[in-house]
Amino acid sequence: MIDLSTEAAALEGALGPALRPGVGRVVQFVSAERGEGTSTVAREFARHLSRQSRRGVWLVELDLMRQDQYASIAAEPERYGFLGPVARATPDNSMFFKVQPATKGVDGRPWNDARYLAAYPVGGRRWWVTRFRSEALKPGQAAHIQGAPDYWEALRRHADWVVVDCPAAERSRAVLATAPFMDANVLVVGAEGGDAERPPALRDAIIHAGGRVSGVFLNQVRTQPAPFMRLGGT
Numbered sequence: 001m002i003d004l005s006t007e008a009a010a011l012e013g014a015l016g017p018a019l020r021p022g023v024g025r026v027v028q029f030v031s032a033e034r035g036e037g038t039s040t041v042a043r044e045f046a047r048h049l050s051r052q053s054r055r056g057v058w059l060v061e062l063d064l065m066r067q068d069q070y071a072s073i074a075a076e077p078e079r080y081g082f083l084g085p086v087a088r089a090t091p092d093n094s095m096f097f098k099v100q101p102a103t104k105g106v107d108g109r110p111w112n113d114a115r116y117l118a119a120y121p122v123g124g125r126r127w128w129v130t131r132f133r134s135e136a137l138k139p140g141q142a143a144h145i146q147g148a149p150d151y152w153e154a155l156r157r158h159a160d161w162v163v164v165d166c167p168a169a170e171r172s173r174a175v176l177a178t179a180p181f182m183d184a185n186v187l188v189v190g191a192e193g194g195d196a197e198r199p200p201a202l203r204d205a206i207i208h209a210g211g212r213v214s215g216v217f218l219n220q221v222r223t224q225p226a227p228f229m230r231l232g233g234t
Contacts, residue, residue, distance in 0.1 A: 008048035024156040028164040028182040032198035036190040037219040042165040056126035063167040064132040081123015089119035094150035147177035179211025187216040
């Protein structure tokens with residue numbers, strides 16, 4: 001079991017108050033390379049936030065075909081709590097992806113993309129995790145992450161925090177589509193280190209795309225420097 005409670009609390013403090021009073025914050029975690037522990041960091045941050053949240057915390061996974069967050073939480077009910085009955089994952093039918101070609105119902109109308117995403121309450125807290133219904137895809141269909149603000153704006157009005165787990169930049173360009181609509185983008189770097197040039201390059205790419213980079217989370221660090229530090233940029 002990995003306990004990042006101390007680091008999560010430090011990160012919450014470092015991110016500071018909400019940019020817009022009364023509106024929830026959307027924070028995206030992403031790494032330059034695979035295997036840096038981004039999903040663990042995002043999940044533990046959401047778990048930490050859920051302890052004192054009033055309006056709720058959403059953990060949204062952008063790696064639609066893997067769904068590691070849902071599986072990890074379901075596998076450890078003693079830690080996270082049991083998953084409750086499926087719920088709607090959007091307050092207003094907006095969505096952050098588009099399935100193409102679109103599925104048509106018996107009435108001939110295209111399915112709303114919101115039908116492909118489910119949300120599950122976690123334990124007794126106001127915490128939800130999303131799961132993409134990949135089993136509903138038909139042969140030849142694929143889901144593409146969209147660069148649009150509507151979904152994130154909708155969740156801001158209904159939650160204190162939205163924690164976004166983004167696939168590594170080396171295997172997906174999803175971060176460049178979503179980064180501009182986040183209140184903060186946090187880069188995750190494993191303690192063992194990888195290509196030292198990749199995190200700064202990812203930071204620059206996010207900024208160039210219009211996103212705000214708040215810093216870097218050094219995963220698996222137990223000594224100084226602090227697990228959250230500035231990486232430059234804005």
